[in-house]
Amino acid sequence: MNIGQAAKVSGVNAKLIRYYESIGLIPEADRTASGYRVYTPHEVNILRFVRRARTLGFSIERIQQLVGLWRHRDRASAEVKRIALDHVAELEAKIAAMRAMSDTLQELADACQGDHRPDCPILRDLESSAPRLAQGNGRPRFRAAAGADQTS
Amino acid sequence: MNIGQAAKVSGVNAKLIRYYESIGLIPEADRTASGYRVYTPHEVNILRFVRRARTLGFSIERIQQLVGLWRHRDRASAEVKRIALDHVAELEAKIAAMRAMSDTLQELADACQGDHRPDCPILRDLESSAPRLAQGNGRPRFRAAAGADQTS
DNA sequence: GATGGGCCTTCCAGCCGTTGGAAGGTCAAG
DNA sequence: CTTGACCTTCCAACGGCTGGAAGGCCCATC
Structure with a gap:
Protein backbone atom coordinates (compact mmCIF):
# COMPACT_ATOMS: atom_id res chain seq x y z
CA MET A 1 0.00 0.00 0.00
CA HIS A 72 1.28 0.30 25.62
CA ARG A 73 -1.21 -2.26 26.76
CA ASP A 74 -0.39 -1.69 30.40
CA ARG A 75 -1.06 2.03 30.49
CA ALA A 76 -3.23 3.48 33.23
CA SER A 77 -6.50 4.87 31.92
CA ALA A 78 -6.01 7.70 34.42
CA GLU A 79 -3.26 9.08 32.23
CA VAL A 80 -5.44 9.09 29.16
CA LYS A 81 -8.25 10.68 31.09
CA ARG A 82 -6.01 13.40 32.41
CA ILE A 83 -4.84 14.32 28.91
CA ALA A 84 -8.42 14.37 27.71
CA LEU A 85 -9.59 16.52 30.59
CA ASP A 86 -6.70 18.94 30.16
CA HIS A 87 -7.82 19.32 26.60
CA VAL A 88 -11.43 19.79 27.64
CA ALA A 89 -10.33 22.54 29.99
CA GLU A 90 -8.49 24.31 27.19
CA LEU A 91 -11.44 23.98 24.89
CA GLU A 92 -13.74 25.40 27.55
CA ALA A 93 -11.43 28.34 28.12
CA LYS A 94 -11.35 29.15 24.43
CA ILE A 95 -15.08 28.71 24.15
CA ALA A 96 -15.63 31.08 27.04
CA ALA A 97 -13.35 33.68 25.49
CA MET A 98 -15.11 33.44 22.15
CA ARG A 99 -18.51 33.44 23.79
CA ALA A 100 -17.62 36.73 25.46
CA MET A 101 -16.43 38.21 22.17
CA SER A 102 -19.49 37.06 20.32
CA ASP A 103 -21.92 38.30 22.96
CA THR A 104 -20.27 41.69 23.20
CA LEU A 105 -20.33 42.09 19.46
CA GLN A 106 -23.87 40.91 19.16
CA GLU A 107 -24.94 43.50 21.71
CA LEU A 108 -23.13 46.22 19.85
CA ALA A 109 -24.61 45.08 16.56
CA ASP A 110 -28.08 45.03 18.09
CA ALA A 111 -27.59 48.62 19.12
CA CYS A 112 -26.49 49.58 15.61
CA GLN A 113 -29.13 50.77 13.18
CA GLY A 114 -27.30 49.27 10.25
CA ASP A 115 -28.58 51.79 7.74
CA HIS A 116 -27.10 54.45 5.48
CA ARG A 117 -26.26 56.74 8.40
CA PRO A 118 -22.75 56.86 9.80
CA ASP A 119 -23.54 56.69 13.50
CA CYS A 120 -22.44 53.33 14.82
CA PRO A 121 -22.15 51.98 18.36
CA ILE A 122 -19.72 49.36 17.15
CA LEU A 123 -17.21 51.92 15.99
CA ARG A 124 -17.86 53.97 19.09
CA ASP A 125 -16.89 51.00 21.18
CA LEU A 126 -13.77 50.31 19.16
CA GLU A 127 -12.58 53.89 19.24
CA SER A 128 -13.23 54.42 22.89
CA SER A 129 -9.89 55.18 24.38
CA ALA A 130 -11.05 54.90 27.95
CA PRO A 131 -12.52 51.71 29.37
CA ARG A 132 -16.28 51.72 29.25
CA LEU A 133 -18.86 49.15 30.20
CA ALA A 134 -18.36 45.80 28.60
CA GLN A 135 -14.81 46.72 27.90
CA GLY A 136 -11.31 47.42 28.93
CA ASN A 137 -9.53 47.76 32.16
CA GLY A 138 -11.99 48.98 34.68
CA ARG A 139 -14.51 46.79 36.31
CA PRO A 140 -15.69 44.86 33.28
CA ARG A 141 -18.99 43.12 32.83
CA PHE A 142 -17.83 40.52 30.48
CA ARG A 143 -14.37 41.13 29.48
CA ALA A 144 -13.93 39.72 26.02
CA ALA A 145 -11.08 37.27 26.25
CA ALA A 146 -9.78 38.59 29.52
CA GLY A 147 -6.23 37.43 29.67
CA ALA A 148 -7.02 34.67 27.24
CA ASP A 149 -5.68 33.90 23.86
CA GLN A 150 -7.17 34.90 20.64
CA THR A 151 -9.22 32.31 18.87
CA SER A 152 -6.26 30.55 17.39
CA MET B 1 6.36 60.31 21.30
CA HIS B 72 -14.61 58.01 6.71
CA ARG B 73 -17.23 60.10 8.40
CA ASP B 74 -19.82 59.35 5.75
CA ARG B 75 -19.73 55.58 6.02
CA ALA B 76 -22.95 53.64 6.33
CA SER B 77 -23.32 51.92 9.68
CA ALA B 78 -24.78 48.99 7.74
CA GLU B 79 -21.31 48.18 6.47
CA VAL B 80 -19.83 48.14 9.92
CA LYS B 81 -22.68 46.04 11.19
CA ARG B 82 -22.26 43.55 8.38
CA ILE B 83 -18.58 43.10 9.16
CA ALA B 84 -19.39 42.65 12.83
CA LEU B 85 -22.12 40.13 12.16
CA ASP B 86 -19.94 38.19 9.74
CA HIS B 87 -17.44 37.94 12.53
CA VAL B 88 -20.09 36.90 15.03
CA ALA B 89 -21.14 34.15 12.63
CA GLU B 90 -17.57 32.88 12.41
CA LEU B 91 -17.19 32.97 16.14
CA GLU B 92 -20.41 31.05 16.58
CA ALA B 93 -19.30 28.43 14.08
CA LYS B 94 -16.02 27.92 15.89
CA ILE B 95 -17.75 27.87 19.24
CA ALA B 96 -20.16 25.21 17.99
CA ALA B 97 -17.31 23.08 16.67
CA MET B 98 -15.41 23.34 19.92
CA ARG B 99 -18.55 22.76 21.95
CA ALA B 100 -19.04 19.49 20.08
CA MET B 101 -15.45 18.46 20.66
CA SER B 102 -15.59 19.31 24.32
CA ASP B 103 -18.90 17.55 24.92
CA THR B 104 -17.78 14.41 23.13
CA LEU B 105 -14.58 14.31 25.11
CA GLN B 106 -16.32 15.01 28.36
CA GLU B 107 -18.67 12.11 27.71
CA LEU B 108 -15.79 9.81 26.93
CA ALA B 109 -13.92 10.95 30.00
CA ASP B 110 -16.99 10.41 32.15
CA ALA B 111 -17.13 6.84 30.90
CA CYS B 112 -13.46 6.33 31.70
CA GLN B 113 -12.59 4.94 35.11
CA GLY B 114 -9.38 6.89 35.22
CA ASP B 115 -7.57 4.40 37.40
CA HIS B 116 -4.54 2.14 37.10
CA ARG B 117 -6.26 -0.21 34.69
CA PRO B 118 -5.64 0.06 30.97
CA ASP B 119 -9.20 -0.15 29.71
CA CYS B 120 -10.20 3.24 28.35
CA PRO B 121 -13.25 4.37 26.37
CA ILE B 122 -11.33 7.40 25.17
CA LEU B 123 -8.72 5.29 23.42
CA ARG B 124 -11.42 2.96 22.18
CA ASP B 125 -13.10 5.91 20.53
CA LEU B 126 -9.90 7.19 18.99
CA GLU B 127 -8.96 3.84 17.57
CA SER B 128 -12.38 3.15 16.17
CA SER B 129 -12.24 3.39 12.44
CA ALA B 130 -16.00 3.74 12.05
CA PRO B 131 -18.25 6.06 14.04
CA ARG B 132 -19.69 4.25 17.03
CA LEU B 133 -22.33 4.90 19.62
CA ALA B 134 -21.62 6.83 22.75
CA GLN B 135 -20.52 4.76 25.70
CA GLY B 136 -23.28 3.90 28.09
CA ASN B 137 -26.60 5.15 26.82
CA GLY B 138 -26.76 3.82 23.31
CA ARG B 139 -27.78 7.09 21.82
CA PRO B 140 -25.83 8.45 18.94
CA ARG B 141 -23.13 10.71 20.14
CA PHE B 142 -22.42 14.07 18.71
CA ARG B 143 -19.90 13.58 16.01
CA ALA B 144 -17.40 16.23 16.92
CA ALA B 145 -17.07 18.86 14.26
CA ALA B 146 -18.51 16.75 11.50
CA GLY B 147 -17.46 18.43 8.32
CA ALA B 148 -16.29 21.49 10.21
CA ASP B 149 -12.91 23.01 10.44
CA GLN B 150 -10.43 22.55 13.16
CA THR B 151 -10.26 25.24 15.78
CA SER B 152 -7.72 27.27 13.89
C1' DG C 1 34.77 63.20 26.56
C1' DA C 2 34.19 58.57 27.66
C1' DT C 3 31.19 55.13 29.41
C1' DG C 4 27.08 52.78 30.47
C1' DG C 5 22.45 51.49 30.02
C1' DG C 6 18.23 51.86 27.86
C1' DC C 7 16.09 52.85 24.05
C1' DC C 8 15.70 52.47 18.98
C1' DT C 9 16.60 50.25 14.21
C1' DT C 10 16.49 46.15 10.79
C1' DC C 11 16.38 41.44 9.61
C1' DC C 12 15.75 36.62 10.31
C1' DA C 13 13.66 32.61 12.49
C1' DG C 14 10.21 30.10 14.88
C1' DC C 15 5.55 28.90 16.74
C1' DC C 16 1.05 25.66 14.98
C1' DG C 17 -0.92 22.60 11.49
C1' DT C 18 -1.43 22.67 7.22
C1' DT C 19 -1.46 23.51 2.12
C1' DG C 20 0.48 24.70 -2.26
C1' DG C 21 3.81 24.44 -5.78
C1' DA C 22 8.15 23.35 -8.30
C1' DA C 23 11.31 20.06 -10.09
C1' DG C 24 12.19 15.65 -10.81
C1' DG C 25 11.89 10.15 -10.44
C1' DT C 26 8.75 5.80 -11.14
C1' DC C 27 5.34 2.86 -12.75
C1' DA C 28 1.76 0.82 -15.56
C1' DA C 29 -1.14 1.08 -19.62
C1' DG C 30 -1.67 1.99 -24.53
C1' DC D 1 8.05 5.16 -26.35
C1' DT D 2 4.93 8.17 -24.62
C1' DT D 3 1.49 9.57 -21.61
C1' DG D 4 -0.19 10.58 -17.28
C1' DA D 5 -0.86 9.30 -12.69
C1' DC D 6 1.57 8.55 -9.12
C1' DC D 7 5.65 9.22 -6.05
C1' DT D 8 9.88 11.88 -4.10
C1' DT D 9 12.14 16.17 -1.84
C1' DC D 10 12.42 20.89 -0.73
C1' DC D 11 10.80 25.53 -0.14
C1' DA D 12 7.26 28.98 0.83
C1' DA D 13 3.05 30.73 2.53
C1' DC D 14 -1.04 31.25 5.63
C1' DG D 15 -2.22 34.47 10.69
C1' DG D 16 -0.59 36.81 14.26
C1' DC D 17 2.58 37.24 16.61
C1' DT D 18 7.23 36.65 19.49
C1' DG D 19 12.11 36.18 20.23
C1' DG D 20 16.78 37.17 19.29
C1' DA D 21 20.95 39.06 17.07
C1' DA D 22 23.63 42.92 15.57
C1' DG D 23 24.10 47.46 15.46
C1' DG D 24 22.85 52.75 16.06
C1' DC D 25 21.10 56.64 19.14
C1' DC D 26 20.39 59.35 23.27
C1' DC D 27 21.07 60.92 27.70
C1' DA D 28 23.01 60.93 32.25
C1' DT D 29 26.81 60.42 35.02
C1' DC D 30 31.72 60.35 36.07
Whole structure:
Protein backbone atom coordinates (compact mmCIF):
# COMPACT_ATOMS: atom_id res chain seq x y z
CA MET A 1 0.00 0.00 0.00
CA ASN A 2 1.55 3.28 -1.05
CA ILE A 3 0.92 6.69 0.43
CA GLY A 4 -1.97 7.58 -1.85
CA GLN A 5 -3.85 4.44 -0.91
CA ALA A 6 -3.07 4.93 2.74
CA ALA A 7 -4.34 8.48 2.49
CA LYS A 8 -7.54 7.32 0.92
CA VAL A 9 -8.35 4.65 3.46
CA SER A 10 -7.15 6.58 6.51
CA GLY A 11 -8.68 9.89 5.55
CA VAL A 12 -5.34 11.62 6.09
CA ASN A 13 -3.98 13.60 3.16
CA ALA A 14 -0.77 12.20 1.65
CA LYS A 15 1.01 15.49 2.23
CA LEU A 16 -0.09 15.47 5.82
CA ILE A 17 1.10 11.90 6.28
CA ARG A 18 4.56 12.94 5.13
CA TYR A 19 4.40 15.92 7.45
CA TYR A 20 3.38 13.77 10.40
CA GLU A 21 6.27 11.48 9.65
CA SER A 22 8.69 14.40 9.38
CA ILE A 23 7.78 15.72 12.81
CA GLY A 24 7.97 12.26 14.33
CA LEU A 25 4.29 11.91 15.13
CA ILE A 26 4.16 8.65 13.22
CA PRO A 27 7.04 6.27 12.65
CA GLU A 28 9.02 6.39 9.42
CA ALA A 29 7.39 4.25 6.81
CA ASP A 30 9.28 1.47 5.08
CA ARG A 31 10.28 2.14 1.49
CA THR A 32 10.25 0.21 -1.74
CA ALA A 33 13.50 -0.16 -3.67
CA SER A 34 12.61 3.01 -5.56
CA GLY A 35 11.91 5.00 -2.44
CA TYR A 36 8.13 4.88 -2.28
CA ARG A 37 6.65 4.74 1.20
CA VAL A 38 4.83 1.53 2.03
CA TYR A 39 1.98 1.25 4.53
CA THR A 40 0.50 -1.71 6.34
CA PRO A 41 -3.03 -1.85 7.76
CA HIS A 42 -1.49 -1.31 11.19
CA GLU A 43 0.04 1.98 10.11
CA VAL A 44 -3.23 2.98 8.55
CA ASN A 45 -4.82 2.43 11.94
CA ILE A 46 -2.36 4.82 13.51
CA LEU A 47 -3.26 7.38 10.88
CA ARG A 48 -6.92 6.96 11.62
CA PHE A 49 -6.23 7.35 15.33
CA VAL A 50 -4.39 10.58 14.65
CA ARG A 51 -7.13 11.86 12.40
CA ARG A 52 -9.82 11.18 14.95
CA ALA A 53 -7.76 12.82 17.66
CA ARG A 54 -7.27 15.91 15.48
CA THR A 55 -11.01 15.97 14.84
CA LEU A 56 -11.43 16.21 18.59
CA GLY A 57 -9.04 19.13 18.59
CA PHE A 58 -6.08 17.50 20.33
CA SER A 59 -2.75 19.15 19.64
CA ILE A 60 -0.04 17.16 17.90
CA GLU A 61 1.90 17.07 21.13
CA ARG A 62 -0.97 15.53 23.05
CA ILE A 63 -1.66 13.11 20.24
CA GLN A 64 1.89 11.92 20.56
CA GLN A 65 1.25 11.16 24.21
CA LEU A 66 -2.03 9.47 23.37
CA VAL A 67 -0.46 7.31 20.69
CA GLY A 68 2.21 6.32 23.17
CA LEU A 69 -0.38 5.29 25.72
CA TRP A 70 -2.41 3.52 23.09
CA ARG A 71 0.52 1.38 22.07
CA HIS A 72 1.28 0.30 25.62
CA ARG A 73 -1.21 -2.26 26.76
CA ASP A 74 -0.39 -1.69 30.40
CA ARG A 75 -1.06 2.03 30.49
CA ALA A 76 -3.23 3.48 33.23
CA SER A 77 -6.50 4.87 31.92
CA ALA A 78 -6.01 7.70 34.42
CA GLU A 79 -3.26 9.08 32.23
CA VAL A 80 -5.44 9.09 29.16
CA LYS A 81 -8.25 10.68 31.09
CA ARG A 82 -6.01 13.40 32.41
CA ILE A 83 -4.84 14.32 28.91
CA ALA A 84 -8.42 14.37 27.71
CA LEU A 85 -9.59 16.52 30.59
CA ASP A 86 -6.70 18.94 30.16
CA HIS A 87 -7.82 19.32 26.60
CA VAL A 88 -11.43 19.79 27.64
CA ALA A 89 -10.33 22.54 29.99
CA GLU A 90 -8.49 24.31 27.19
CA LEU A 91 -11.44 23.98 24.89
CA GLU A 92 -13.74 25.40 27.55
CA ALA A 93 -11.43 28.34 28.12
CA LYS A 94 -11.35 29.15 24.43
CA ILE A 95 -15.08 28.71 24.15
CA ALA A 96 -15.63 31.08 27.04
CA ALA A 97 -13.35 33.68 25.49
CA MET A 98 -15.11 33.44 22.15
CA ARG A 99 -18.51 33.44 23.79
CA ALA A 100 -17.62 36.73 25.46
CA MET A 101 -16.43 38.21 22.17
CA SER A 102 -19.49 37.06 20.32
CA ASP A 103 -21.92 38.30 22.96
CA THR A 104 -20.27 41.69 23.20
CA LEU A 105 -20.33 42.09 19.46
CA GLN A 106 -23.87 40.91 19.16
CA GLU A 107 -24.94 43.50 21.71
CA LEU A 108 -23.13 46.22 19.85
CA ALA A 109 -24.61 45.08 16.56
CA ASP A 110 -28.08 45.03 18.09
CA ALA A 111 -27.59 48.62 19.12
CA CYS A 112 -26.49 49.58 15.61
CA GLN A 113 -29.13 50.77 13.18
CA GLY A 114 -27.30 49.27 10.25
CA ASP A 115 -28.58 51.79 7.74
CA HIS A 116 -27.10 54.45 5.48
CA ARG A 117 -26.26 56.74 8.40
CA PRO A 118 -22.75 56.86 9.80
CA ASP A 119 -23.54 56.69 13.50
CA CYS A 120 -22.44 53.33 14.82
CA PRO A 121 -22.15 51.98 18.36
CA ILE A 122 -19.72 49.36 17.15
CA LEU A 123 -17.21 51.92 15.99
CA ARG A 124 -17.86 53.97 19.09
CA ASP A 125 -16.89 51.00 21.18
CA LEU A 126 -13.77 50.31 19.16
CA GLU A 127 -12.58 53.89 19.24
CA SER A 128 -13.23 54.42 22.89
CA SER A 129 -9.89 55.18 24.38
CA ALA A 130 -11.05 54.90 27.95
CA PRO A 131 -12.52 51.71 29.37
CA ARG A 132 -16.28 51.72 29.25
CA LEU A 133 -18.86 49.15 30.20
CA ALA A 134 -18.36 45.80 28.60
CA GLN A 135 -14.81 46.72 27.90
CA GLY A 136 -11.31 47.42 28.93
CA ASN A 137 -9.53 47.76 32.16
CA GLY A 138 -11.99 48.98 34.68
CA ARG A 139 -14.51 46.79 36.31
CA PRO A 140 -15.69 44.86 33.28
CA ARG A 141 -18.99 43.12 32.83
CA PHE A 142 -17.83 40.52 30.48
CA ARG A 143 -14.37 41.13 29.48
CA ALA A 144 -13.93 39.72 26.02
CA ALA A 145 -11.08 37.27 26.25
CA ALA A 146 -9.78 38.59 29.52
CA GLY A 147 -6.23 37.43 29.67
CA ALA A 148 -7.02 34.67 27.24
CA ASP A 149 -5.68 33.90 23.86
CA GLN A 150 -7.17 34.90 20.64
CA THR A 151 -9.22 32.31 18.87
CA SER A 152 -6.26 30.55 17.39
CA MET B 1 6.36 60.31 21.30
CA ASN B 2 8.50 57.36 20.27
CA ILE B 3 7.41 53.79 19.79
CA GLY B 4 8.02 52.72 23.38
CA GLN B 5 5.80 55.47 24.72
CA ALA B 6 3.17 54.80 22.10
CA ALA B 7 3.26 51.13 23.06
CA LYS B 8 2.76 51.98 26.70
CA VAL B 9 -0.18 54.29 26.25
CA SER B 10 -1.88 52.29 23.47
CA GLY B 11 -1.37 48.90 25.03
CA VAL B 12 0.12 47.58 21.80
CA ASN B 13 3.59 46.08 22.05
CA ALA B 14 6.32 48.01 20.23
CA LYS B 15 7.20 44.97 18.15
CA LEU B 16 3.59 44.54 17.25
CA ILE B 17 3.30 48.18 16.22
CA ARG B 18 6.19 47.70 13.82
CA TYR B 19 4.58 44.52 12.56
CA TYR B 20 1.25 46.27 12.02
CA GLU B 21 3.04 48.96 10.11
CA SER B 22 4.92 46.42 8.00
CA ILE B 23 1.73 44.71 6.89
CA GLY B 24 0.05 48.01 6.16
CA LEU B 25 -2.56 47.81 8.88
CA ILE B 26 -1.48 51.19 10.22
CA PRO B 27 0.15 53.98 8.22
CA GLU B 28 3.91 54.39 8.23
CA ALA B 29 4.98 56.53 11.13
CA ASP B 30 7.01 59.68 10.61
CA ARG B 31 10.64 59.47 11.62
CA THR B 32 13.09 61.66 13.45
CA ALA B 33 16.33 62.61 11.74
CA SER B 34 17.94 59.57 13.25
CA GLY B 35 15.22 57.20 12.09
CA TYR B 36 13.15 56.78 15.23
CA ARG B 37 9.42 56.43 14.68
CA VAL B 38 7.32 59.28 16.01
CA TYR B 39 3.71 58.94 17.14
CA THR B 40 0.99 61.52 17.63
CA PRO B 41 -2.05 61.06 19.88
CA HIS B 42 -4.08 60.43 16.74
CA GLU B 43 -1.91 57.48 15.78
CA VAL B 44 -2.12 56.21 19.31
CA ASN B 45 -5.89 56.23 18.92
CA ILE B 46 -5.61 54.09 15.84
CA LEU B 47 -3.48 51.66 17.81
CA ARG B 48 -6.04 51.49 20.55
CA PHE B 49 -8.76 50.90 17.99
CA VAL B 50 -6.79 48.02 16.56
CA ARG B 51 -6.12 46.60 19.96
CA ARG B 52 -9.75 46.69 20.97
CA ALA B 53 -10.76 45.10 17.68
CA ARG B 54 -8.22 42.30 18.19
CA THR B 55 -9.58 41.79 21.68
CA LEU B 56 -12.94 41.19 20.06
CA GLY B 57 -11.32 38.63 17.81
CA PHE B 58 -11.50 40.50 14.52
CA SER B 59 -8.97 39.39 11.94
CA ILE B 60 -6.40 41.85 10.73
CA GLU B 61 -8.13 41.93 7.37
CA ARG B 62 -11.46 42.91 8.89
CA ILE B 63 -9.78 45.44 11.13
CA GLN B 64 -8.39 47.04 8.02
CA GLN B 65 -11.92 47.41 6.71
CA LEU B 66 -13.13 48.71 10.05
CA VAL B 67 -10.36 51.28 10.28
CA GLY B 68 -11.24 52.41 6.77
CA LEU B 69 -14.87 52.86 7.71
CA TRP B 70 -13.92 54.55 10.94
CA ARG B 71 -11.87 57.15 9.13
CA HIS B 72 -14.61 58.01 6.71
CA ARG B 73 -17.23 60.10 8.40
CA ASP B 74 -19.82 59.35 5.75
CA ARG B 75 -19.73 55.58 6.02
CA ALA B 76 -22.95 53.64 6.33
CA SER B 77 -23.32 51.92 9.68
CA ALA B 78 -24.78 48.99 7.74
CA GLU B 79 -21.31 48.18 6.47
CA VAL B 80 -19.83 48.14 9.92
CA LYS B 81 -22.68 46.04 11.19
CA ARG B 82 -22.26 43.55 8.38
CA ILE B 83 -18.58 43.10 9.16
CA ALA B 84 -19.39 42.65 12.83
CA LEU B 85 -22.12 40.13 12.16
CA ASP B 86 -19.94 38.19 9.74
CA HIS B 87 -17.44 37.94 12.53
CA VAL B 88 -20.09 36.90 15.03
CA ALA B 89 -21.14 34.15 12.63
CA GLU B 90 -17.57 32.88 12.41
CA LEU B 91 -17.19 32.97 16.14
CA GLU B 92 -20.41 31.05 16.58
CA ALA B 93 -19.30 28.43 14.08
CA LYS B 94 -16.02 27.92 15.89
CA ILE B 95 -17.75 27.87 19.24
CA ALA B 96 -20.16 25.21 17.99
CA ALA B 97 -17.31 23.08 16.67
CA MET B 98 -15.41 23.34 19.92
CA ARG B 99 -18.55 22.76 21.95
CA ALA B 100 -19.04 19.49 20.08
CA MET B 101 -15.45 18.46 20.66
CA SER B 102 -15.59 19.31 24.32
CA ASP B 103 -18.90 17.55 24.92
CA THR B 104 -17.78 14.41 23.13
CA LEU B 105 -14.58 14.31 25.11
CA GLN B 106 -16.32 15.01 28.36
CA GLU B 107 -18.67 12.11 27.71
CA LEU B 108 -15.79 9.81 26.93
CA ALA B 109 -13.92 10.95 30.00
CA ASP B 110 -16.99 10.41 32.15
CA ALA B 111 -17.13 6.84 30.90
CA CYS B 112 -13.46 6.33 31.70
CA GLN B 113 -12.59 4.94 35.11
CA GLY B 114 -9.38 6.89 35.22
CA ASP B 115 -7.57 4.40 37.40
CA HIS B 116 -4.54 2.14 37.10
CA ARG B 117 -6.26 -0.21 34.69
CA PRO B 118 -5.64 0.06 30.97
CA ASP B 119 -9.20 -0.15 29.71
CA CYS B 120 -10.20 3.24 28.35
CA PRO B 121 -13.25 4.37 26.37
CA ILE B 122 -11.33 7.40 25.17
CA LEU B 123 -8.72 5.29 23.42
CA ARG B 124 -11.42 2.96 22.18
CA ASP B 125 -13.10 5.91 20.53
CA LEU B 126 -9.90 7.19 18.99
CA GLU B 127 -8.96 3.84 17.57
CA SER B 128 -12.38 3.15 16.17
CA SER B 129 -12.24 3.39 12.44
CA ALA B 130 -16.00 3.74 12.05
CA PRO B 131 -18.25 6.06 14.04
CA ARG B 132 -19.69 4.25 17.03
CA LEU B 133 -22.33 4.90 19.62
CA ALA B 134 -21.62 6.83 22.75
CA GLN B 135 -20.52 4.76 25.70
CA GLY B 136 -23.28 3.90 28.09
CA ASN B 137 -26.60 5.15 26.82
CA GLY B 138 -26.76 3.82 23.31
CA ARG B 139 -27.78 7.09 21.82
CA PRO B 140 -25.83 8.45 18.94
CA ARG B 141 -23.13 10.71 20.14
CA PHE B 142 -22.42 14.07 18.71
CA ARG B 143 -19.90 13.58 16.01
CA ALA B 144 -17.40 16.23 16.92
CA ALA B 145 -17.07 18.86 14.26
CA ALA B 146 -18.51 16.75 11.50
CA GLY B 147 -17.46 18.43 8.32
CA ALA B 148 -16.29 21.49 10.21
CA ASP B 149 -12.91 23.01 10.44
CA GLN B 150 -10.43 22.55 13.16
CA THR B 151 -10.26 25.24 15.78
CA SER B 152 -7.72 27.27 13.89
C1' DG C 1 34.77 63.20 26.56
C1' DA C 2 34.19 58.57 27.66
C1' DT C 3 31.19 55.13 29.41
C1' DG C 4 27.08 52.78 30.47
C1' DG C 5 22.45 51.49 30.02
C1' DG C 6 18.23 51.86 27.86
C1' DC C 7 16.09 52.85 24.05
C1' DC C 8 15.70 52.47 18.98
C1' DT C 9 16.60 50.25 14.21
C1' DT C 10 16.49 46.15 10.79
C1' DC C 11 16.38 41.44 9.61
C1' DC C 12 15.75 36.62 10.31
C1' DA C 13 13.66 32.61 12.49
C1' DG C 14 10.21 30.10 14.88
C1' DC C 15 5.55 28.90 16.74
C1' DC C 16 1.05 25.66 14.98
C1' DG C 17 -0.92 22.60 11.49
C1' DT C 18 -1.43 22.67 7.22
C1' DT C 19 -1.46 23.51 2.12
C1' DG C 20 0.48 24.70 -2.26
C1' DG C 21 3.81 24.44 -5.78
C1' DA C 22 8.15 23.35 -8.30
C1' DA C 23 11.31 20.06 -10.09
C1' DG C 24 12.19 15.65 -10.81
C1' DG C 25 11.89 10.15 -10.44
C1' DT C 26 8.75 5.80 -11.14
C1' DC C 27 5.34 2.86 -12.75
C1' DA C 28 1.76 0.82 -15.56
C1' DA C 29 -1.14 1.08 -19.62
C1' DG C 30 -1.67 1.99 -24.53
C1' DC D 1 8.05 5.16 -26.35
C1' DT D 2 4.93 8.17 -24.62
C1' DT D 3 1.49 9.57 -21.61
C1' DG D 4 -0.19 10.58 -17.28
C1' DA D 5 -0.86 9.30 -12.69
C1' DC D 6 1.57 8.55 -9.12
C1' DC D 7 5.65 9.22 -6.05
C1' DT D 8 9.88 11.88 -4.10
C1' DT D 9 12.14 16.17 -1.84
C1' DC D 10 12.42 20.89 -0.73
C1' DC D 11 10.80 25.53 -0.14
C1' DA D 12 7.26 28.98 0.83
C1' DA D 13 3.05 30.73 2.53
C1' DC D 14 -1.04 31.25 5.63
C1' DG D 15 -2.22 34.47 10.69
C1' DG D 16 -0.59 36.81 14.26
C1' DC D 17 2.58 37.24 16.61
C1' DT D 18 7.23 36.65 19.49
C1' DG D 19 12.11 36.18 20.23
C1' DG D 20 16.78 37.17 19.29
C1' DA D 21 20.95 39.06 17.07
C1' DA D 22 23.63 42.92 15.57
C1' DG D 23 24.10 47.46 15.46
C1' DG D 24 22.85 52.75 16.06
C1' DC D 25 21.10 56.64 19.14
C1' DC D 26 20.39 59.35 23.27
C1' DC D 27 21.07 60.92 27.70
C1' DA D 28 23.01 60.93 32.25
C1' DT D 29 26.81 60.42 35.02
C1' DC D 30 31.72 60.35 36.07
